[in-house]
Amino acid sequence: MAAPPNNRLQTMLRTAVQSVQWTYSLFWQLCPQQGILTWGDGYYNGAIKTRKTVQAMEVSTEEASLQRSDQLRELYESLSAGEANSQTRRPCAALSPEDLTESEWFYLLCVSFSFHPGVG
Template sequence: MALSACPAQEELLQPAGRPLRKQLAAAARSINWSYALFWSISSTQRPRVLTWTDRFYNGEVKTRKISHSVELTADQLLMQRSEQLRELYEALQSGECDRRAARPVGSLSPEDLGDTEWYYVICMTYAFLPGQGLPGRSSASNEHVWLCNAHLAGSKDFPRALLAKSACIQTIVCIPLMGGVLELGTTDKVP
């Protein structure tokens, strides 16, 4: 179920006070998966649906754009890319993506993205009813859902199957966590 409404942009915090994004980054990087998304129940949409709350991109980068000349560490570059992809999502959603002159130098445009990055950005447009899609099924059952060969799955079982195929996403796991669902995906086949 693709929706155009933007989820709440509030920063979720771990009990230890660390931002969720850093936790997502650590999870995706530690197992070398392409992305991590955190889905939670939207407080603004009726009926209640799971929408992305936070995210981290760890996949292949087609075009690197740096917004300042300071040397960044590999971790900082990954965090910057995740932020650039979120900004592009918001620009596309608001219709501002065509105004190149108004965008900062480090901003991405659609032609800067590779297939996996597009998959990641498009995932942010989705929302899932309880029991629908992998995040919805994981949330409703309170159990993890593991999908190997995601690129071959049917759209009834996995609504993003066609997108996954174009991005070569092969494995996705959804884990109920902290009242939401952690989704991790990779271009590798992980049985």
């Protein structure tokens, strides 16, 4: 499961992504109990495809990317919890699986990856 966001790490990931104009950055961390690399955090900076929604205020591109990173994390947690509990509520009315671009899907799937020693 994805870890809660770390503001300092989010800032470093955002800076790295924006400085080289990448679509996203991923941070993997060692899970010492299992001896595997698991998702630590990430920052999404790519295209955002959504249905038209009414927003109370304009947000900057940077803020939109940060919000999208958080929405993707919430969507993953909702979908993974849904496997065990079909009564799980949808995390964000502004985001649904139908709204995702291919790069958002790849980013979202990376959250579920883990790597054992010698693999990858």
